Amino acid sequence: MMKMNGRMGLLALAVLAIAGCDNGDDGADGNPGPDTPPPAQEVTELNVELREWRIEASGQIFIDFLVTNQDDEGVIGLPSATLLAAQLLPTGFTGAGNSTEWRFLGSETCDTATSCAGEWIDLANGFYRYTTGMTVNDRDDVTYSADATQRIVLKLGGDSLSGSTVTLPVVNESVDFTPNGTEPLYTRELVASAACDSCHTELASIKHGGSYTEMETCVTCHSANRISNPLNVMSGLAHRFHADSELAQFTNCESCHTQEPALANADNWIMNPSQLACGTCHTAIDFPSGQGHPAQADNSNCAACHNPDWTRDAHLMTAQQDALSRFAVDVVSTTLDPATSSLAVVIGVTDPQTGDNYDSPDQLAFLDDLRIYANWGTSFDYSTRSAPSVRPTDVTPDANVGDGQYQYTISGLTIPADTDTDGGAVAVQGRVCVSDSALVDCDATTAQTVAIASSTDFFTAEALGDAMARRTVVNNETCGSCHGDQKLNFHGTRNDLEQQCQLCHNANMAADATAVNQSASSANYSHMVHAIHTGLREGYEDIVYPAPVGDCRQCHIQSTDGDSFALPIANGVPAMAVTETNADGDVISTTFTSITAATCSVCHSSDTAKLHMEQQGALFNVGVSPVGTGLPTESCEVCHGPGRSADVAPSHGLTPAQ
């Protein structure tokens, strides 16, 4: 067989012609080289394109890659790189019933200035070639196979180009391939990094100093032959820690094993149940000894009982969702009577699946609980911390309006003088009894109670509607990025974290004058939520917030008006009251702290921070509520307002609002 390239082919033709023999055609010219980008001089982003990869006969790994910046210009002179490699064992390879498993092949770092494990070639045009010093055969605990799926991960960044003080962003780029030339015959793509980031913001921020940004990287090391504790192999580690976190809705496996967009192996969790993955949550089970489950020596029998559909339905609670879809409650109208401080509320109860109307709530055997709360004063965060309520499951409606609509009266609203033109809020919460996919009589032995999604509506003295709706600061979607959308219930069945909680957790909550951090002791929603998530609230000290805590936008919404956390705080939100009580619970003193200072000082509680606030008009523990008294006014937004020199957003590491 002759092997030649284009130009040499011509010469070969001439020689062979003398022998009078036919000969093969010349080989074609090679393809043109790749487009070469212009050189970058300013680099704030790194984009990596892996162009070629192979395992050399020696077992060394070769990669050819192009690095460009934010403007698609070639990045030249990268000072270092880390390469990691892993081999994927096929399903069942390590035992019947076992899923695919990663095996760590090795990793090495090339620091061009100090020591480079392999051979680094910087073509000085954005293109690089790297041949590792290590080989895929270096480890005793894994046997390399050219037919197996292999993964190479390239980590770049975290350092600076020579002559520059800008720290390059860290990027991880990976490729899965089969060395024998075919596309990977099997893969293990179970969780997208984006799914992690939806709560963690930056996966890399969790561990390892920010070096590893992608799930594809994590699994190469968190593999059975690299990690001594099997519970820290990725499936054990990820399930275990998330189960321990007690965040809501952990049973929804598809929170992480997302189906949209579906990864190649997103259904692996239902196809290949395992003792390790299941046992991390079902901790009462000891599989080998048969505690809590018939004894199982290994994973070979799991799928025989736990077929994929069953497993999925069980964890996603699809039956329960079906049952819940049969009941809906809506506020239809409100009528405020300022003279009696009461609110008439009409609700409608229906079966959305059939459009049928239900009897009044007190007559519904499947309805375990239904309550309606109301409060007044949406512009000043309400007039009372004890929102009055009515419980339709316990009372006969004032009137049956017809079409499944029933009227109730909530009395005892607090409507301060001169606030007639303000607004109010009415919140509905409840709990139904379900069995399998049906709503059932609560007396049934199989009945389980399930909270419905609670809801909050706004009204004015005139009518139901959003004309005087309270501002939206966080919403159920942002809370749901970690907790699941309306899946976190407090006080039984309250799960509208967006507006319902504030009916009681409002400005009328007083902070504890004896607390070291007074603001963190307040149960006003803002102070309380900040304090909980930063581990500063009593009882929540051990919380480990899963994302950079300065990422205000994890919870706060952005709208056309900008960030909901932008200063100043809405005009009308009153100062924080700080009280001291005696042994009988009687308030013996009350002071006030201005609202921005109260909010910021939950976290920024140092003496110098407080002094700074005071010197800029904040008040701590003054004798009267300061609004309108002639006392100094907070001037925070002069420097910390949107677009200002110390804008809250960039001060917390965020990009300024657009």
Added chain:
Amino acid sequence: MTHSTHFDVNPQTQDGPMKTFTQHKTWRALLLAGTATLVLAGCPGDGDDGSDGADGSPGEVNVNIDSATSLNAQITAAAISDDGTVTVDFDLTTANGVAVAGLEVEDSVDRIGMGIAKYFDLQKRSRPLAASAFTEDPTLFKGTKADQWTSYINAVVDPGDVNVEDSFPEDWDANAGAQIQAGIETSCGSECVEATGNGSYRYTFSLPLDQYPVIDGLDTSFDANLTHRVTMELRRFRGDVKEALVNTYYDFIPATGAEASADETRELVVLEQACLRCHSNDYDNSAAHPLILHGGARFELQNCTVCHTTYSGDPETGATIDLGSMVHQIHKAEYFMIGFGGNGNDFRELTFPANGNECGVCHLEGDDAPAQATNWYFHRQEACLSCHEKFAPEDWDGTARSLFHDDSFTPYAEGNCAGCHADDTNPDGSAIYHSAQSLAITNAREAYAYELGNGTYDAEAGTLSFTLTWAANTAPETDPNVSAFWVSAAAFDGLEYDLGGTRGDSDGVFGRHKSRIAFDLTTANTADSPVTSIVNESSVTYTVSQIDAELKDLFAQTGQGFLTGKLFVCADSSVVDMDTSTLVPIACDNTETRVTETIVAGNQASFSTDGSDIDLRRVVAMEMGCVNCHAEQADFSAAHVGTRGDEEYPPNSDCGSCHAGTPNTAVALTDGSCVSCHNPGGSAHSNKAFERGFDYKVMIHQIHAGTRSERRTTDLEITYPDTPANCLTCHAEGQLDLATLPAVPAFVADDGEFSPTVAACASCHATSEEANAAAVAHFRQNGGVFAGTVGQYEAEGNSESCATCHAAGRSSGYDVVHGLE
């Protein structure tokens, strides 16, 4: 937008198939195999098609020199042809390695300066002094002479016009006359440059070596076997070193074409180690007085050497411009010459902060020292005269030869020629004398290392007892080599030292310092001494009594603090017959040799009522920050003896308890010992205004920033070789904590109280309200006290909030606003 003006992509390389010689060879081997097959098998029918060529490689890219944002040059080779043509090959890139194109284009750069020198026998300067009477053959006995650089490019320069100023020294032009000056070639520029590749260039010197002007008496003949140096300075434009300036060099041997190894060339002092430890290399920051000269063009030490040669001089003054000699004189504040434009370069008021007689301050030795670090041992005219010339007699003939061949010089008087002319009998040459004192000090410090144990203080009994671990044979009080052993006990309450702001009454035993006592251990067991001792094996236990709790009320109330020692050991520092073994501790009353008194510092021990450890005062500066310019264990005695600090007032006398040169002279500057007097409470009497504040941080900031209104010991303005805005010169990252500083006591100056952060900042930014009223207003608006009433800061709740914005990393962090990030 197009990038076409900023880069070029080589279309041939980009589009063409990849063809390499490697493939060629492979093919040839396969072809032979194929032919052999044909012979055996006859015609095989159609052969297989050749396989396709490999894909092309990506193209070459570069930035044009006009748009490069940084510049690096690396000389890759240099050669000198038989006809003397010198070529230099180099690669030009940005800092991160992007090829830089366009240097060959006319006027692409502001200047290209190329130097060429050979490394050969020293060529001596004709010194323009009184008639040189010494005419005999100087080659009789040379000893070791280190080779020196001789440039091929030289000129004889006559004195030019001078802008004479009143400040010039008397007789500044007494020795004016023509001088040889070595130089570099700057006239050819891009004309001499050709591009040889992508970012690769060749510079060809404008003339063959033998066509540069030949100077009478200067040997510039070419010898291909000698080490040669080419230097390059390349400047795109003035004013931005990082973006636009390159200094580089290349040492090679023309005969072989090889790069010279470290031992084939000359490097005595490493810029980064010796010079930049005190000087700044923040080249683009004029406030930092960076070590870059000649109009911001030259900073690389190796480049300096091709012009500042042994034979070069300044025609207007007759001063040497030999690099070593010039640098010696500059740092001794003795140098004056006429520089560029006929302007005087006057270094006579330079404030060199270390001992200029201590060669080791700059001539660093040790494991990472350069190959020729010890070349300073070897004598040469210009270097030796740089110090000794000023001691020459009136009728001196101007040569080193006549000056040193005189009985006033020990080696000459002893007949030990190798005492200067280093040979096998004394490879150290004259360094044996220049290092004698430092060797004696080192030996004394090694022999007399000691450790103080924690002290136990009994306020009621008025006693303090502690144990000294002592390696010497006899206790300090009976050791004739020990002249004094002062130990200080300074009270420290855990937060800050406090002098008390007033003097105590006279007591005759410990002086009037209210919170510190000092006593001399060598007086132990003598009449009138408060010190008694019990000698144990390798330790001595001392008890100090008569500590009057009323006279020393602050000391007694605090009841705890630190013990520091200052031991004075006598050592023989005289070298006789080149014997250095005598440079060891010696009896202080020895009158037969030169005795040097050495201060030996020890540890900082604690004292308290139960002898337990006291937490150290916060450390807010790096000792190395001081050492980098002031050298190890700097001696500030002179600064303290100005008032009542002479020998009549020892450290335990009324005035001497504060003013004595010892033990107030700290040998560590950052461990709090200085603050035991220079504390925020202010001085005990004659307290000065803030503009010459007594508090340590205020004083040190003002001295180094040049903002102090008056200094007791000098009227020279400091020539601080960095910007005082560079906090990191002295303070390590993390040492400055603006969040905890507000808790430190306010500084009480004569003109009022200054809160702690204000005191630190105002010492540079506002030494008085008039100096910077806006800054003072800002201090006050944010909780600071400036010139307030005493006690005001504490009464207002210690409410500085500077840290909110000015702590490290904050929006206006001190690191941000001082440009330290």
